[in-house]
Amino acid sequence: MKHVIATLALVVLLSIPAQAVSVTGRIRFTGRAPGVAVQTIVYAEALDGNRIQPGQFKLIQRNKSFVPHVLAIPAGSTVSFPNNDPIFHNVFTLSTPGPFDLGLYRAGTSKDRVFKAPATYRVFCNIHPQMSAFVLVVPTSYITEADASGMYRLDLPAGRYRITAWSERAEPSSVEWTAAVSGAAVPDVTLDESKFVETSHKNKFGQDYPKAAYDTKKN
Template sequence: MKLKMKRRIPALLGIGIACLSCQPATGATASGHVRTVGRPERSVVATIVFAEPLEGQSPTRPGRYTMTQRNKMFMPRVLAVPAGSTVGFPNEDLIFHNVFSLSRPSPFDLGLYRAGSSKERIFSEPATYHVFCNIHPQMAAVILVLPTSYITEPDAAGAYRLDLPPGRYRVTAWSERSQPVTAELNVSSGSVTVPELTLDESRFVGLPHKNKYGQDYPKTAYDPLRDRKF
């Protein structure tokens, strides 16, 4: 039977997390802090932290997740899932939407579909998928497909915890506006502290993305009152 894992969506950040509390039979709670520099206040940028075992395979537990199309936005805007997970994309608006990604290694296009309908896709290969709608350029999201189920989201102060079985791990802090930053960690029992991870977003430059044909969106596709370009 497939495990259906809990998912929490903080309303402000719009982040989806695959597994916030993977409880090991034995092991330790790893605690840490992510420092972020260069991020504007009240930004909707998401931070994800995940741990990959350095010895042996990570016990990934794929699940089913949802990225909803609502008010011409993808919600959550960032979704982190273990490889093999299925993501559904229900259209809750009263207009047509599309879902596509040009990201390698597996670009995809779910086509155009009407209000009230949904499509889904299995994300088998770990990668960062930048997801868009071919009609509405303001619709932009990221699906982070990871080779592990040890995934969490730091709180507003940057603090996080991961429950890990014994072993050696690479812990990674990720944001869509920074290069990922990693630290190695030995886990035995009790509690362990991860060295602080610093994400530098100061060099991020937001650029308009292309449509599914690799071309610019027509100027008429932008709503100057509310559209943001990514």
């Protein structure tokens, strides 16, 4: 009888959903360039079985730039790429595992892409070399962005997580940690941006852009 009661108690315990907790943390930067706005993404993967809820997102082409510059999404999500400029753009990526070329399309129109596998996609325009963006596809729905000082907040079900910080100027950096109570602080994670070197990129054919493409007055 004691055994039955213990088993029942366990079943009841297991059926209670993990309590949501709100935690904060701080990303520290080594060699962060002063005066440059760099988006810092933070995401938490549950180590006891991850919960991914794909969603719908937008990466807008506006004033010959991509907005936002870094779009972080759960794997399986759909991204639409609306052109809000009065000129043509040609969005493409050569990144694996899913390179694509959306082709030319005009103002007010949009195309969609589904991003299945976690990866970092570098997205460009084949006409305007100054346009660049990242689609960061991650294996979790718990994603947030740190502010300029590196502070962030995450709302998570209680449990054990790998918490990763990402910026385009550093190798990603992680910490494993158990989120148990609200208000707790995640151990600091450091992003080393000191080795970052700005590089130019190729067009969709893997070639240099024509010189005229860099003339921002005409383009």
